[in-house]
Amino acid sequence: MNIRTERLLLRPLDLSDAPEIQRLAGDRDVASTTRDIPHPYEDGAAETWINSCRGKTAAGELVIFAITLQKDGSFLGAIGLDLDANRAEAELSYWVGKPFWNQGYATEAAKAVLRHxxxxxxxxxxxxxHFSRNPASGRVMQKAGMLHEGFLKGHTEKWGKFEDLELYGVMRERFLGGSSG
Ligand SMILES: CC(C)(COP(=O)(O)OP(=O)(O)OC[C@H]1O[C@@H](n2cnc3c(N)ncnc32)[C@H](O)[C@@H]1OP(=O)(O)O)[C@@H](O)C(=O)NCCC(=O)NCCS
Structure with a gap:
């Protein structure tokens, strides 16, 4: 399915996105603050990732979108919801290619995917x-309406270092304008 926002079209990933994924996610600065993006980003890794996303989507475990610009179709990044086994909660994750940073795109996409x-x-x-050393992602979560819920010291190992994590969340009532968390 597709979601349109003011400037973006969020649409399913397509195998033809692989070269742009490899180019943009292949930037060390994009990989460095994510849990799972490898570096270097080898040939074939994007195709493998897209196919694994498709399998999880078919199994009802994942909802994932390519973030693209409505005006010219440019591929900017990806955003997804990993569903918990109970299918009642999900983890939001996203990345945006470096040439597109600080233009509000991640926030615009996150708001739309949270609503969805x-x-x-x-x-x-x-x-x-998000890693504590990545405050830009914290801003995205805050601007999208999520609450800071906690901090985990040295919780995730990335490239041989234990990273501190900032935890965010939002419940449906709060997102809809209520106050129950
Ligand atoms: C984190 C990321 C998704 C942000 O995408 P983006 O499209 O640039 O985000 P937005 O433009 O919507 O918002 C970025 C906000 O961070 C702020 N910001 C940027 N760099 C910052 C820094 N070093 N310190 C504090 N705030 C910073 C921006 O000013 C902006 O906030 P503002 O609107 O209040 O001014 C992008 O940098 C990225 O993909 N990074 C690599 C992958 C990653 O970290 N993914 C998230 C993993 S949790």
Missing amino acids: GLVETGLDRVYAA
Whole structure:
């Protein structure tokens, strides 16, 4: 399915996105603050990732979108919801290619995907985490309406270092304008 926002078209990933994924996610500065993007980003890795996303989507475990610009179709990045086994909660994650940073795109996409998950899909809660050394992602979570819920010291190993994590979450009632968390 597709989601349109003011400037973006969020659409399913396509195998033809692989070269742009390899180019943009292949930037060390994009990989460095994610849990899972490898570096270097080898030939074939994007195709493998797209196919694994398709399998998880078919199994009802993942909702994922390519972030593209409406005006010219440019591929900017990706955003997804990993559903918990109970299918009532999901983890939000995203990345945007470096040439497109600081133009509000991640925030615009995150707001739309939160709405999709919490309102259209009926999830009870969406949560997310970012490395403490990546405050830009914290801003995205805050601007999208998520609450800072906690901090985990040295919780995730990335490239041989233990990273501190900031935890965010939002429940459906709060997202819809209530106050219950
Ligand atoms: C994190 C990321 C998704 C942000 O994407 P983006 O499209 O640039 O985000 P937005 O433009 O919507 O918002 C960025 C915000 O961070 C702020 N910001 C940028 N660099 C910052 C820094 N070093 N310190 C504090 N805030 C910073 C921007 O000013 C902006 O906030 P503002 O609107 O209040 O001014 C992007 O940098 C990225 O993909 N990084 C690599 C992958 C990654 O970290 N993914 C998230 C993993 S949790």
